[in-house]
Amino acid sequence: MCERTRWESTATVRVRYAAVDLGHAVLAAPVAVIAHPAPFHFTYSDSPVSEVLLAGAGRQPRSPDRVRVVSVQGVDAAHLVLTDIDLADCLFSGAFHLDQIRLEGRTTFAPTPIGWQRRGIRPMRFTRRRTLAEEHHWRAHIASQPIPTESAAPNPRLWRPGPHHTDPARTPDPEDVAALYRQLRKAFEDGKNEPGAADFYYGECEMRRHDTTDTTKGERRLLWGYWLLSGYGLRASRAFAWLLAAMSLTVLLLMIFGLPASVPEPATTGTLNGSKISLHTSTPDPALHGTWSQRWSWARVEKATRVAVNSVVFRSSGQNLTIVGTYIEMTSRLLVPTLLALGVLAIRGRIKR
Template structure:
């Protein structure tokens, strides 16, 4: 594009003619450099010429750089544009728009940035980035967007919107982020569209503030960070990320976290202001310090979840196929597995027993009697191993565990009963009667004594020795007790 009053474009003017052109510019000048090739030196002279009056920063009126090519470093720092057009512009090297102000409209439609580009601290009133292509790192740190903003192409390298403020709707839907995407401390006052976005690296929203947004996703990411972020409306988060950090995140009106199969979410000290649901065939790794009174877990893997320090665990609702870790064919908490691997673990048996007690009630309220039975077993196990438990109580618990598995192991109770019948039968046969009967008759007699029945055998002696009376009394007490423990164990396993 030829420069006004000259026969050539700015790049091909004689040095004297270039000087004359720049001398004619002043604050608020309108420039039309469409299709021109502007070196880094020419950009610098242009900015200096427009901002030369009284040392004020450069302010362009209408600035038309459509189809302009910038082969070298282009620096537009602290420049204000009133109606800027960079449509189809090509930036072959790095470009800096730090602290630039784009008033009225600004268009980067179909622009191409081959190198890094920074808009740090820039402000945009009405800007178009449709079909803009970025080839290097991009930074919009602390930028302000006063109206809706959307991108239609992805980012091949790191992109940062740290501290950025979006007054309107922010559109990042269906984009691919090949590098790290940083939105730390960003403020989304309007909607935040990330539907179908793919983050191949980390998506960092640490400390971000979502004022009116009500949904996020569905998105996929290798790492998704919402630590200390705030969601002020009820939120639907639909995401799949092997590492998802929601520690100290605030869901002020509650949330539904719909997680993909590969997801693992940390919920330490997370605030759920109202009833919330965490669902999907994913895993939760921690709820330490979180009040879970109004939280529902649906089909969640809790095998590696740390519950220590959580509040109102007894009110946590577990629905669907929520699973825990396994130890000797029973469900166990991650804290117990860690303690069994290292007896000096920071969370010991006494605290683990408290966790089991609270979660047992949660399982009972969910009508999951088998799950509640496993947690009762875990609670008894931790009490039996806890140094804080009095020795007399620990002795009783050892016996309770040995003979029936705390009333939860039917085969163990039956085996104990069988051994007891065999021992007592042998003892009575040898010295329980004043005359020695057949061993088979003695066995029947002892078995009947177990259920408090009188024998009808005519061949059995009628008189017992004092030793035999003691053994009969033992069977009439312990026999029904062991039978009762057997039936109780069966009931706890089949009841729903």
């Protein structure tokens, strides 16, 4: 439907139970494709058009699989408006001015696979986010997933293979998918939908992290660290989990190596030369003595916790520490506030308008 058509004037296409293919259509004026929420009515009467023979007629009127756009390849998207459309299988590669497309209403994209996956001997799980069909095709290709039958429903635990699943030359590369994510992210940001753009920023960073052609090894390592610590600044739970782990490790290391056995007392020494007395007061360096069992006490836990909490806001606790403990505190005062900032950044990215 609508493939290789030409639209010379403004048009609004209202459809139900349809799969719209806009591939290589020429849009000379704005064109809107809208999922109609209710049955159509006859023009000569007020009775609705029967939908008994339509596929999925028994489903809810606004279920996301009612109207699908399967391709906008080769389309000048600057004139395209999609409202309440399912874009889970839509191919965007080859579209022009994709950053100017308008996506309105309940526009849905394909989700990531659910559940735990296995890569070699390492278990892994993908965080929930909206993804493009091109990313599904690339990941299904590198995972060597089997080709499903045409009548089979998509497996929610697997990536969706593309139409050229067995041909690597026709499967999008990470650099191509990253460009698509970047343009769609800008489209959401221009529409003042910052939370909606977050998933596309995540997808862009993911593709750059996997791109071995245009992304240098150093940049990929930085992206890997950014992903690991905070999910590219979009996963607050991950950043706060690392924050809690860093503070717990700081407390543990301070109890074992950083807190002295006792507070060093100042000592004063003097010399008498004739009628003059010279006095010198010095405080010995904090030292750690005692057995391992003596280092585990609630008093030491309280002192170490105070040091760790103060490091969150770059404050010194004023606690006497050994030389090793001083370096532990310095490291904590650098790392812990960074993790806190990443967590706050992730929250802001999800609620900013």
